[in-house]
Amino acid sequence: MAEASVWRPRALSQTEESALRAWPPRGEADAKLTREERAAVIELLSQDVRRPITELAERSGLSKRRVSDFLSAMTTSGDLVIRVDLARRLTPFPIFAYYFLTVHPSRVGQIAAQLGRMSETRMVARIVGRYNLAVTFWLRSLGDLQRLEEALDARLRDVVIEDRTLVTRTPKHVGHLLDDDSFATRGRVRVLPV
Structure with missing residues (x-):
C-alpha cells in the first residue's frame, strides 16, 4: 500500500528530488541471468547495497553490462526498490x-x-x-x-x-543487525532470493 521507498527525510530540495526522480533505468535491458547468477548479485547487494556495478561484476563473475541490465530490469519491474534508510x-x-x-x-x-x-x-x-x-x-x-x-x-x-x-x-532492519544506537553492525541475516 505504502512503504519506505516513498518516505523522504525532507533533507533534499525540490530540485534535488526532481533530479533523482528523473533518473531513468533502461527499461529494455536484457537481464536474463541464471538463478545462481541472480543469487550471487543479490547476495552481494544484501551485504552492501552501495557497491558499484564494477565491483558487483568482478565479484559475481558477470560482465558490467549484464549486471547493469539486471539491476535496470529489476528496478523497472519494481523487484528492486531504492529507498532511504538511516539511523x-x-x-x-x-x-x-x-x-x-x-x-x-x-x-x-x-x-x-x-x-x-x-x-x-x-x-x-x-x-x-x-x-x-x-x-x-x-x-x-x-x-x-x-x-x-x-x-x-x-x-x-x-x-x-x-x-x-x-x-x-x-x-x-532489512537484514542488518543493529547496535543499541541503531547503527548497522557487520552482522546480518542472510537474504534468500526468490
Missing part, C-alpha cells in the same frame, strides 16, 4: 510507532492512500486478523503521538485506532 536517532524523527487500525473493507484502499500521503507515514500495510491496516510513523517527539491521533480522528472519521505500539529499539 533514526540521527534524524529529527526519533520516535517510531506502529498503529493498528480497523477500517470498513470498502474504504481500506482510500484510507491507506490518505495515510500514505501524510509526511510522518513510513509504511501502510493491509493485514489479516483483528485489524485490517498497520501503519508505522516516524515522529519528532512523544507529544506528537497525541497530535497524530487527533489529526487522524479529524481527517479520517471512519478509522478506529485499535492498538498502538511504541518501538524503543530495533535489533534488525
